Amino acid sequence: MKTNFKQLKEKLIESVLMLSGAATSITVVLIVFFLFIEGAGVFNRKPIDDGYLLVVNATNKVKTLQPSQVKDVFDKKITNWNQLGGENRPIVLFRTSDITEYYTEEELGANFEHFPEKINELIQKQPGIIAFFSDKYKSDKFSGKELDIDKVKVWEFLSGEEWFPTAQPIAQMGVKPLIYGTLWVSFGAILLALPIGLAAAIYLSEIAQKRTRSLLKPLIELLAGIPSVVYGFFGLVVIVPLIQEMFHLPVGETGLAGSVVLAIMALPTIITISEDAMRNTPRAMKEASLALGASKWQTIYKVVMPYSASGITAGAILGIGRAIGETMAVLMVTGNAAVIPNTLLAPVRTIPATIAAELGEAPNGGLHYEALFALGCILFLITFGINMLVELVTNRKAHKKQ
Amino acid sequence: MHKIESKNVNFFYGETQALHDISLSMKENTVTALIGPSGCGKSTYLRLLNRMNDLIDNTRMEGSILIDQKDIYQKNTNVDDLRKNVGMVFQKPNPFPKTIYENVAYGLRVNGVEDKNIIEERVITSIEQVALWDEVKDKLKKSAFELSGGQQQRLCIARALAIQPSVLLMDEPTSALDPISTSKVEELVHELKKKYTIVIVTHNMQQAARVSDNTAFFYMGKLIECDKTKTIFTKPAIQQTEDYITGRFG
Amino acid sequence: MKSQNKLARKKRISQNIAFGIFTAISYAIVALLFVILAFIVVKGIGVISWEFITAMPSNGMTEGGIYPAIIGTLCLVLASMIFAFPVGVFAAIYMNEYVKDGWIKKIIKQMTNNLAGVPSIVFGLFGMSLFVNKLGFGDSILAGGLTLGLLVLPVVIRTTEESLKAVDSTFRHASLGLGASKWQTTSKVVLPIAFPNIITGLILSIGRVSGETAPILFTVAAYFLPKLPSSIFDQAMALPYHLYVIATSGTNIEKSRAMAYGTALILIIIVLISNLLANALRKYYGKKVKMN
Numbered sequence: 014m015k016t017n018f019k020q021l022k023e024k025l026i027e028s029v030l031m032l033s034g035a036a037t038s039i040t041v042v043l044i045v046f047f048l049f050i051e052g053a054g055v056f057n058r059k060p061i062d063d064g065y066l067l068v069v070n071a072t073n074k075v076k077t078l079q080p081s082q083v084k085d086v087f088d089k090k091i092t093n094w095n096q097l098g099g100e101n102r103p104i105v106l107f108r109t110s111d112i113t114e115y116y117t118e119e120e121l122g123a124n125f126e127h128f129p130e131k132i133n134e135l136i137q138k139q140p141g142i143i144a145f146f147s148d149k150y151k152s153d154k155f156s157g158k159e160l161d162i163d164k165v166k167v168w169e170f171l172s173g174e175e176w177f178p179t180a181q182p183i184a185q186m187g188v189k190p191l192i193y194g195t196l197w198v199s200f201g202a203i204l205l206a207l208p209i210g211l212a213a214a215i216y217l218s219e220i221a222q223k224r225t226r227s228l229l230k231p232l233i234e235l236l237a238g239i240p241s242v243v244y245g246f247f248g249l250v251v252i253v254p255l256i257q258e259m260f261h262l263p264v265g266e267t268g269l270a271g272s273v274v275l276a277i278m279a280l281p282t283i284i285t286i287s288e289d290a291m292r293n294t295p296r297a298m299k300e301a302s303l304a305l306g307a308s309k310w311q312t313i314y315k316v317v318m319p320y321s322a323s324g325i326t327a328g329a330i331l332g333i334g335r336a337i338g339e340t341m342a343v344l345m346v347t348g349n350a351a352v353i354p355n356t357l358l359a360p361v362r363t364i365p366a367t368i369a370a371e372l373g374e375a376p377n378g379g380l381h382y383e384a385l386f387a388l389g390c391i392l393f394l395i396t397f398g399i400n401m402l403v404e405l406v407t408n409r410k411a412h413k414k415q
Numbered sequence: 416m417h418k419i420e421s422k423n424v425n426f427f428y429g430e431t432q433a434l435h436d437i438s439l440s441m442k443e444n445t446v447t448a449l450i451g452p453s454g455c456g457k458s459t460y461l462r463l464l465n466r467m468n469d470l471i472d473n474t475r476m477e478g479s480i481l482i483d484q485k486d487i488y489q490k491n492t493n494v495d496d497l498r499k500n501v502g503m504v505f506q507k508p509n510p511f512p513k514t515i516y517e518n519v520a521y522g523l524r525v526n527g528v529e530d531k532n533i534i535e536e537r538v539i540t541s542i543e544q545v546a547l548w549d550e551v552k553d554k555l556k557k558s559a560f561e562l563s564g565g566q567q568q569r570l571c572i573a574r575a576l577a578i579q580p581s582v583l584l585m586d587e588p589t590s591a592l593d594p595i596s597t598s599k600v601e602e603l604v605h606e607l608k609k610k611y612t613i614v615i616v617t618h619n620m621q622q623a624a625r626v627s628d629n630t631a632f633f634y635m636g637k638l639i640e641c642d643k644t645k646t647i648f649t650k651p652a653i654q655q656t657e658d659y660i661t662g663r664f665g
Numbered sequence: 666m667k668s669q670n671k672l673a674r675k676k677r678i679s680q681n682i683a684f685g686i687f688t689a690i691s692y693a694i695v696a697l698l699f700v701i702l703a704f705i706v707v708k709g710i711g712v713i714s715w716e717f718i719t720a721m722p723s724n725g726m727t728e729g730g731i732y733p734a735i736i737g738t739l740c741l742v743l744a745s746m747i748f749a750f751p752v753g754v755f756a757a758i759y760m761n762e763y764v765k766d767g768w769i770k771k772i773i774k775q776m777t778n779n780l781a782g783v784p785s786i787v788f789g790l791f792g793m794s795l796f797v798n799k800l801g802f803g804d805s806i807l808a809g810g811l812t813l814g815l816l817v818l819p820v821v822i823r824t825t826e827e828s829l830k831a832v833d834s835t836f837r838h839a840s841l842g843l844g845a846s847k848w849q850t851t852s853k854v855v856l857p858i859a860f861p862n863i864i865t866g867l868i869l870s871i872g873r874v875s876g877e878t879a880p881i882l883f884t885v886a887a888y889f890l891p892k893l894p895s896s897i898f899d900q901a902m903a904l905p906y907h908l909y910v911i912a913t914s915g916t917n918i919e920k921s922r923a924m925a926y927g928t929a930l931i932l933i934i935i936v937l938i939s940n941l942l943a944n945a946l947r948k949y950y951g952k953k954v955k956m957n
Contacts (some may be wrong), residue, residue, distance in 0.1 A: 020847065026848045030763055033755030037822065038776035040815050044783060047794040054919075144791060185929050213694055216687040223472055238869075238936045239701070240876025241785075242905040243929050246912045247701055250922075282696060297509035301571070304465060305522035305578060306499030310680035315525065316511060338784025340879040345913055365786040365879070372790070372883050377798065389790040393783065398784040404775070493673045527672040 048393055051386035055170070058253040058380050059162040067182060068136055068144045068157040075099040077161040080169070083183045086143060092143060107135065107144040108182075133157065145182040170387065176351040176367070178381045186384050188391065190353045193250035193267070194361035197354050198343060199336035201272030202279055207329055210275075210283030214325075217284070218291040219313050245345030247276040253346055260358055266348030268357040274342045281333040286331060290324020291317050326408045334399035338392065340365035364392050417481075418443040418612045419464065419582065424435070424478035426459060426468070433459050435637045437478070440476050441629070446604060446613045448627035448644065450620065453634040455539055457616050463500040466494050482582065499526055501582040502575030506592045508561035510574075515551050518559045518570060522578040535634035539575040545569040565596025565604065572603065583607065585615040589622065601626050620660060624648050632656045694905070709930030711924050719947040724838055726889060727920035731928055736893055737806075737901030738875050741885065744810025744897065745817065745874050751869055752814075753821025757801060761829040762851050781819035785879040788816045793883040807897040809885025814878055817870045824866025828859040861950035865943045866933070872939030876932055904932055 060080045061067065069075065073096050078086075085091040086104055095101040112121065112128070115135055121127050131151035136142055136157040165186060175304015179233070213233070217226050252273050257265030265310065294317045302312040318325070348360025349370060368385050375381035416441040425508045426434035434456045451456040455530070463480060464469045466487065479486050487497050491609060507583040510518050519538040528534055538555075544547045547569045554561070559570055575583060585604070589597040604613060604626045617623050623630050624644060630657075639655045640647065652656045720730030757772075764770050792812030802808040834856050840850040856863075878886075886906035894901045908928040911921040 023846050027759075027763060030715075030755050030759035033752045034764065034773050036752050036756055036760035037780045037818055040818070041776050041780050041783075043795065044787065044791045047791055047799070048759075048787065058738055168772055170932055208892060209690055209694070212687045216684075216691040220684055220687060221691070229691060231940075232698055235937075235940055236698050238872055238876075238940050240878070240932050240936065241906055242876065242878045242909050243705070243932050244824040246908055246925060246929050247704065251704065267711065277697065284694075295509070297507060298507055298511060299513065300467060300470070300503075301505065301509045301574075302521070302525070303470065304467065304498050304503035304505075305525065305574065306495045306497075307522070307525035308495050308676045308680050310683050311525045313683075315521070320512060334782060336781075337787070340784065341909060345909070365784055366784050368790065369879055369882055372793070385791060386794070389787050393787050396782050396787075397779065399859040400779055404778070404949050411812050493677075495676060496673055567827070 037413055044393070048386060048389050051383055052390040053387070054378075055186070055380065055383035055387045056165050056167055058165060058188060058383070060165050060181060060380065061162055062184070063379070066144075066146060066148050067160040067162065068142075068146070068162055069137055069138045070142055071156055071158050072140055073099055073158060074276065075160070076158075077163060079163050080165065080183050081173075084180075084185065087145075087182060105139050105142045107142055107146075108144045109140075109150070117294060131155070136373055139170060148396050170384075174353060176362075178371070178375075178384050182292050184380060184384075188388060190351050191362055191364045191367055191388065192391070194347075194351075195337055195363040195365075197331050197361060198268050198271040198275060198347060198363055200267060201357050202275035202336045203333050205272060206274035206279040206283055206332060209330070210280050210332075211287055211325065213280070213284045214287035214291060215313060215317075218288045219309070219317060222373065233284055236277070237285075241278065241332050241339060241341045242345075244274050244278055245342035246317050248342060248346040251383070255347065256358075262358060264360065266346055266360055268347060268354055268361040269358065271343045271347040271355060271361065272365070273341055274346055275336040278339065278342060280331060282330045282335055283332045286328030287321065287325045290321035293324070294320045296301040310398070323409060329402045330403050331407065332397055334396050334403070337363075337399070338365060340369050344369050364388050368392075416443070418483065419614070420481040420484075421460075421463075422479050424460070424463065424476065424480060426463065426477075427475045429473045431531075434463075437638045439631055439641055440636055441612055441614060443612050444608055444610070445628040446608050446615060446626055447629045447631060448623035449614065449616045449631050449633060450618075450623050450659070451633035451639075453618075456636040457631075457633045458586055460633065461586055461616050464582070464584055465498045465503055466492075467498075467503065469494065495526075499578050500580050501580065501584060502580035503584045504568070504572050504575055504586065504588045508564055508571050509535055510567050510570055512564075513559065514556050515559050515562070515570060516555040516583075519574050519577050520573060522582070525642050526578055537577050537579075542570075544576055544607070545573040546599070547573060563596070565592050565599060568596065568600060569603065572600070573636040576607075583611045583613045583654060584614065587616050587618060590618060596650060597622075608628045620648075620662075632659060634659070641652060681751065690871040702828055705929045705933055707927060708923075709926035709928075712927030713930060717927055721891070722924075723887065725921075726924065728924075731904070731907060731924070731931070733890055733893055734904045734928070735900040735931070737869050737903040738884075738905075740806050740870050740894060740897075740901055741810050741813060741881065741903055745813035746867070746871065748811055748814035749818050749821050749870065754825050754863060756818075757822045757829060758856075760764055761826050762847065763799060764933065777819045777822055778832060780815075780912050781823075785801075785816060786882075788812050788880040789833055789882050789884065791815075792880060803898065804883070804900045805898045806885055806894055809870055809881045809901070810897070812880045812884045813874050813877060815826055816877060820870050820873060821866055822870065825859075825863050828862030828866065831862065832858045837916035843885070846952050861946055865946045866942050868939045868943045868946070872936050874942075875935050876905055878903075878909055879945055904928060904935075918937060 018047065065150040075094060080096065082097060084090065087106060091097065093101060093103055096342055101235065111410055112131065112191045116131050121131060132144065132146060132150055133152040133155055170188060172189055173185065174189050175187045175306045176190055177185035217230060221229065236307055248270055253265035253270050256262065256267060256270050298316055298320060299312055307315065321385040345364050345365040347362065347366065350360035351362045354361045368388055371381065372385050375385055419441040421437055421439050424434055424437040437460060440602060449461060451457050461470065463476065468474055471536060472484070476488065480488060482501065505522050507552065511521060516538055519541055520534050523537060542551060547566060550566060551562070562570060589600050592600065601622065607613060615626065627644045629641065630644045630647040632639045632647065636656055640651060640653045647656065648660060651660065710812050716731045718735060721732055723729035760770060760773060787814065790937055791809055796811055797801045797804060798806035836858065837850055837855050840854045845853070881903055885901055886903050887900040889901055890900060908925055911928065912925045
């Protein structure tokens, strides 16, 4: 009886432990599930605000428009219906605020009670019109033709060059500038951090005395412990003004500022991982080189570095991964302009910073909200891919060693 | 005239003294075997001869070691050049993760030889010297790790020979090898004696008897006895030596 | 002979240059750390006072203290650790003591690695979607704490696993050999030995959690609250978010700068203390274990 109880207890404990062991796996699955459920929603929507209509004259042959076409129409890049497959007729733009150009306030009524019928009347009168207004102004005797807008397409989402999800009439949801911004800032950071980090790793693993090393290592690791918001703050009050002054810029909040801050943050990762890899170089290998009359430095770059190349690569990739996912520090120093960057000396905006800056203002479950989750999916996929790459690189090394 | 001459050498790892007052000399073109139980200091002594012990933190050496009448522990000694002149073969084969060819060429490259023809010629002669040429001539561009342990060790010897040293230090070079590879390396030592001064550390009594001209017996950091190998193995002057050789301890 | 000397000189010079650069860079990195710390300490030390840490913010967060943010961060640390510490330790025990090498272990290990690689802002999205919306916790300490808990879970698991691995297997064999069960061995022998190192991991996790901003942006953090949270279903202010807010979007950025330095200093102090404490513990017990 007693042993039975003991066995039962053991079994029970083991299942609790197993459940805990599964916690990370479950979390990853849940993250994927929720991120993609919410994010996929954006591709099931029209990029036009709920409750708003795009209306043309009933005689207009055009029935559907692509989101990009609507944008071009309202940007006056397309000015004639024949460019959209309709008749040769100039396009007349109409937004709610334009109503006063056509009707006097008396005609609209003191409380705009005649607004709906006047809009309807206008649409009837103007064969070339395209009108954008809220459906609360849709008249009971509505006689125009509602345009059908295509849903957001994955490809357009990925390749669109403008991110302006609250734009009217059509939300612009091109993530290209954000992806470019993220990559620019991250690669800039690695370009700065890799040579510096590598130099420090070489110093710590091959040159420094044991005592110096045990003094410096914890200090460098301390850099990793400083919260990113503190880095952001430091960047904002020190690095941003410095960059502004150095390059005589109108604003210091630039991609470069982001790269510098991220480089500082990526240093501990790069140093720790590369140093570990270098220290793993077998002593016999180093001694063989030295015994052949190679100098210490020759031994480092001809034997130690090639031997630890995969570890160093893993460190660099991991550093990029960290940089790509970093939010707060970047948000605070890059200026957050959603344009495709062509220089690191201009404001840029990254994917994580976009999510952080906009999610608070995006109505729950709306188009904008879902678009931000879709951004989260992209971010997740990039970092997941990077993790896999690191795994691959380190596994190959393990393989080679056998 | 002695090729290598050490006088009153003391060596310390931190506070611990590992070698006590070692005075030992070797003539040119001879093979000297260093024997003794584990931890007796024979490897430590060997590694003093090319200043390999410099790499270990917190060590100290006293006395002097002369190679070609030059004190190698002088301040102005160029350690790289010393090591170029005093080649070393290690306990376990330790080829670089490079091709067979590049392994042998490495020492030449780090010592500033750039002429491709010279490098190629030296690589080939070195590999021939260790009787490895026929086994590897078709796979010079393959990784050195594809060779067997015995082949790797001979490659490491070739690597040491390529930079044309005058002294060759061997630290238990056959301890990781099978008997056939071992006998190949031993034959090689016989052959190499003609051109080099060789110092070999070994655990294996028979090996010492087979390959060496002189034998030095170390015990607890002290040099107990050094004499012609024949003498050491037939009528050693000191009881401890006899006990060790006849297997009464060690 | 002459060319030999020239070569030796060339080798020596290039080595000296290279090593000089590496040494300089390494010390420059450490100097940078000190610059960052010194900058914040110098600018922030004047702000810190008893009032600063015990008073509510006032006058559009340009005056007063950061009391609610400190309390909020404390609540979040507590909430996240109550979840992450036991789960993380159990998971590590399962990984190290129970499951045998094989695909299950591989998957768990891989997934833990993957979770550690997920950017913190994605945790924020996830927490908002699952805890705030789907489970209906709303913006609350519960939602934020759970999100942060999931974020540090891999850290807790890794440090605990390392502590367990460091326990010599002879202890386990001795206990099992005396007829103790697996759990008895784990709980009575392995865990007590590993305990100091596990605590070290816990302290480091606390340092990490108290500085995270992105995961709490949409799950708990409030811009300003006139009163302290009274239950786990309340919103809370938090130090890192508070720093972000007053540094970038407060009512008067210039005027609240001093408060920002003070807040940054408090954050740095938390990190420093947790690091020092962890290092000290590690050293102290490291010696003790060796002496045995």
